[in-house]
Amino acid sequence: xxxxxxxxxxxxxxKGDDSASIGxxxxxxxxxxxxxxxxxxxDDGEDGEPPGKSILMMNVNPLAPALAxxxxxxxxxxxxxxxxxxxxxxxTFRVTFSPKVGEQQTGRVERINGAGSAVVISNAPVSFGAxxxxxxxxxxxxxxGLRSDPFxxxxxxxxxxxxxxxxxxFADKNVFAIVLEVPNRAxxxxxxxxxxxxxxxxxxxxxxxNDDRVGRAAINTVFNHGVDKNIFNxxxxxQDSTALTSEGITFVQSFANxxxxxxxxxxxxxxxxxxxxxxxxxxxxDYAKLNGxxxxxxxxxxxxSLVTNGGLTTDNVPPHTDYLDHFPYAGKPH
Amino acid sequence: MNPVDRRNFLxxxxxxxxxxxxxxxxxxxxxxxxxxxxxxxFRAVAGLPRNPLPTYATFVVEGSVDLDRGTGLIxxxxxAGAPPAMSNILFPGTARTIRIASVRRSGNQVxxxxxxxxxxxxxxxENRNVTIVIDxxxxxxxxxxxxxxxxxKVV
Numbered sequence: 001x002x003x004x005x006x007x008x009x010x011x012x013x014x015k016g017d018d019s020a021s022i023g024x025x026x027x028x029x030x031x032x033x034x035x036x037x038x039x040x041x042x043d044d045g046e047d048g049e050p051p052g053k054s055i056l057m058m059n060v061n062p063l064a065p066a067l068a069x070x071x072x073x074x075x076x077x078x079x080x081x082x083x084x085x086x087x088x089x090x091x092t093f094r095v096t097f098s099p100k101v102g103e104q105q106t107g108r109v110e111r112i113n114g115a116g117s118a119v120v121i122s123n124a125p126v127s128f129g130a131x132x133x134x135x136x137x138x139x140x141x142x143x144x145g146l147r148s149d150p151f152x153x154x155x156x157x158x159x160x161x162x163x164x165x166x167x168x169x170f171a172d173k174n175v176f177a178i179v180l181e182v183p184n185r186a187x188x189x190x191x192x193x194x195x196x197x198x199x200x201x202x203x204x205x206x207x208x209x210n211d212d213r214v215g216r217a218a219i220n221t222v223f224n225h226g227v228d229k230n231i232f233n234x235x236x237x238x239q240d241s242t243a244l245t246s247e248g249i250t251f252v253q254s255f256a257n258x259x260x261x262x263x264x265x266x267x268x269x270x271x272x273x274x275x276x277x278x279x280x281x282x283x284x285x286d287y288a289k290l291n292g293x294x295x296x297x298x299x300x301x302x303x304x305s306l307v308t309n310g311g312l313t314t315d316n317v318p319p320h321t322d323y324l325d326h327f328p329y330a331g332k333p334h
Numbered sequence: 335m336n337p338v339d340r341r342n343f344l345x346x347x348x349x350x351x352x353x354x355x356x357x358x359x360x361x362x363x364x365x366x367x368x369x370x371x372x373x374x375x376f377r378a379v380a381g382l383p384r385n386p387l388p389t390y391a392t393f394v395v396e397g398s399v400d401l402d403r404g405t406g407l408i409x410x411x412x413x414a415g416a417p418p419a420m421s422n423i424l425f426p427g428t429a430r431t432i433r434i435a436s437v438r439r440s441g442n443q444v445x446x447x448x449x450x451x452x453x454x455x456x457x458x459x460e461n462r463n464v465t466i467v468i469d470x471x472x473x474x475x476x477x478x479x480x481x482x483x484x485x486x487k488v489v
Contacts, residue, residue, distance in 0.1 A: 005414035005423060006390060027421070067423065156428065156457070159382045159391050159412070160480045166457050169427075225388040226416060261386035 003214050004034045004062035004151070004170075006221045006229060029067035031075050031200035033214040034059045034175050035151050036277055038196050039285040039294040041181060043326055052184045053139070054281050055329060056093065057150075057295075058198040061176040064146055068176075070105055071097040071126060071144065074203035075211070077178055082195045083188035087237040087274040090114070091188055095144070095178050103128055107135075107144040107178075111186060130332050141181035143328035149173040150295040150323060150330050154315040164315040171320065172334045179328040184281045191283075195276035197237055210234045215275035217287075217299035222307065223255050223272070237274035264307040295323045295330065372402040374444060376468055378475035378486035381417045389416035391425065395466060395477045395486055399434050399446060406434040408446065408466060410477060428480075430454055432464050442471035457481070 037057040045051030056079050061068050071077070076096055080089035092112040097105055109121040124135035127145030135142045155169035187194055197215040201208045212233050214220070224232050228245045235243050235251075245254045252273055256266035271290075279285075279292040287297035296319035304312040322331030377396035381389030392413045399406030412428035415421040434448035446466040456462060459481030467476040468488065475486045 005421075005425075063423075063426070156425070156480060158387075160482050161383050163459065163480070163482060165459060166480065169425075221390060222387065226418065229388070258386060258388075 003032075003212070003218065003220055004155075005032070028072060028075075028202065028211075029061050029063075030070065030072040030176070031077075031202050031211045032060055032062060033198050033200055033212045034062050034149065035217060036079070036196065036198040036214050036293070037150070037295060038277055038279045038292045040281060040292075042329070047326070050139070050183075053181055054184055054187060054279075055327075056180045056182060056196070057328075057330065058095075058178045059147075059149065059151075059175040059330075060178070060200065062149075062173070064174045064176050065128075069128065069146075070100040071107070071176060072202065073097050073099040073105075076199075076201040076208060078199040078201065079180070080197050080199055081187055082237075082276060083190045083193060085193045085195070087195075087240070087276060091186070093180060093182070095142075095180075097126065097144070100126075107142060109140065109142055109180065132328050132332075134327060139181075139183040139186075141179075141327055143177065143179040145176060146174055146333040147177040147179075147328065148320070148322050148331035148333055149175040150320060151175075152298075152317050152320055153300045154317050157315060162312060164317075168317045168320075174333045175330075177328065177330050179330065181327055187279075187281060191280045194280060195278045197276045213237075213275075215277045216272065216303075217293070218303060219272060219275045222303070223258050224251075228254070232275075237276050240274040241270075259307055262307050263311045264309045268306065295319070372400060374399050374401055374468075376475065376488050378468075378477075378488040379417050379420070380479075380484050380486040382412070382479065382484070391415065392417045392420040393479050393484060393486065394420075395475055397432075397434075399437055399444075401437050401439065401444070404435065404437040406437070406446070406448075408432040408434060408448065410479070412479070427455070430456075430464075432466075442469055444468045444470065 039055050041053040041055055044053055058079055076094055079093040081091040082088060083090040094110045094112055095107055097107050105126040107124045107126060110117045111120050120140045121135055121137045121142045124142045125133045127133045132143055149170045151170050152168050153170060154164045154166050156166040157164035197213055199213045200211040202211045220229050220232055241252055243251055245251055252269045255269035255272055259266050259268050277293060278290050283291055285292035285294050287293045287299050288302050301314040323329060324331060375398040380393045382391050382393050392415060394411045397406055397408035410430040412425040413420050414423040431451045432448045434446050436447040438445045448464055450462045450464060457480050473488045475488055477484055
């Protein structure tokens with residue numbers, strides 16, 4: 001539930017016998033982002049590669065492969081990088097996929113900046129089984145495919161009004177992971193002011209439109225109600241501070257209201273928005289210090305403490321034990 | 335956090351959540367009808383979690399009972415999405431099938447008692463013996479989700 005099965009998971013707004021699409025996002029699990037991770041390469045320099053690299057991981061497709069067993073070929077999977085703190089992307093890693101034919105699908109990665117775009121990896125096979133097919137091209141590596149979901153949380157406890165006694169809902173779940181190893185220099189050269197977010201775009205009526213987006217963990221799930229989830233997904237981070245909810249108040253005010261209701265500080269709304277993942281790759285990665293996110297970072301306990309001002313401090317679920325110490329870092333699928 | 339702390343937290347949290355409450359009270363669809371004399375079919379839903387958090391999932395209790403024989407089959411399920419945008423995605427491990435063994439009517443209330451099917455695993459706070467109360471005048475149902483009492487709407 002970092003952003004699992006939240007909008008755009010549900011597809012249709014239903015009232016009585018009437019139902020209508022609630023517009024983009026369309027609710028395709030293939031483009032439903034679950035989590036974004038960014039961390040310093042743990043084995044940096046130990047694998048014969050030059051040091052100075054980062055791992056960017058964007059996961060989609062909760063409960064995979066139950067709901068879908070491929071990437072969406074008409075979609076864009078984007079990891080956006082802001083280098084100067086204006087919440088506007090300066091660099092984008094765009095990942096796209098061929099149509100799946102039989103059990104074959106391939107991915108391609110482009111790095112886009114103001115100077116144009118360059119393909120950094122192409123024809124990378126998607127992994128559908130237990131083995132991790134890794135494609136290497138120069139300083140870049142890509143894994144794309146089915147993987148153990150690294151996220152850990154007592155989701156049922158959350159749904160059951162914070163009765164955190166049910167254990168880790170995600171212990172046996174999978175996702176479709178996109179894992180990129182990139183040289184830090186490809187992130188722009190200004191680590192102190194770098195932040196990231198993940199975005200999916202889908203083809204709708206012949207045009208690419210915004211679908212889902214994720215910066216920090218669980219922001220949309222915890223703070224946005226009803227159709228505001230979709231409004232929020234459709235925004236760019238640079239709009240987060242001024243855009244209005246369906247109630248006609250700013251998202252900042254809405255977040256502040258929820259924080260107050262949870263016992264937290266309303267001022268935290270201005271920290272949580274814009275919803276981007278700060279990532280200073282010149283310093284150790286630690287979500288608790290608002291710097292990137294490792295697989296084992298207990299984002300739920302950190303967030304619970306923060307938004308409840310210590311009222312709740314843990315969901316009693318430890319990190320998974322199947323993380324790898326080498327690329328692609330996410331464990332084998334269940 | 336112990337259970338008392340948790341309840342206090344929720345109580346405190348709910349005080350400041352008028353806006354959140356307004357945003358999560360949504361139209362619910364369901365069915366409550368006497369399909370024939372002595373038979374009741376119903377469907378009740380509730381958004382979870384409750385205030386002040388945004389609704390994330392829909393808890394559905396539905397089924398039919400033979401009021402004369404005191405038997406029936408009820409299911410409890412949890413689906414992704416808030417009630418107005420409920421999906422057909424069932425949360426794994428949350429579905430329960432309850433075989434009703436007793437039906438008691440008292441005024442506008444129908445009290446159903448039964449047991450979760452033997453093969454279904456329960457979580458720590460659940461009881462295999464289940465009671466569901468339907469108030470036909472209020473059009474609400476009282477049932478438990480993982481052991482926590484929940485009021486569901488039938489419309």
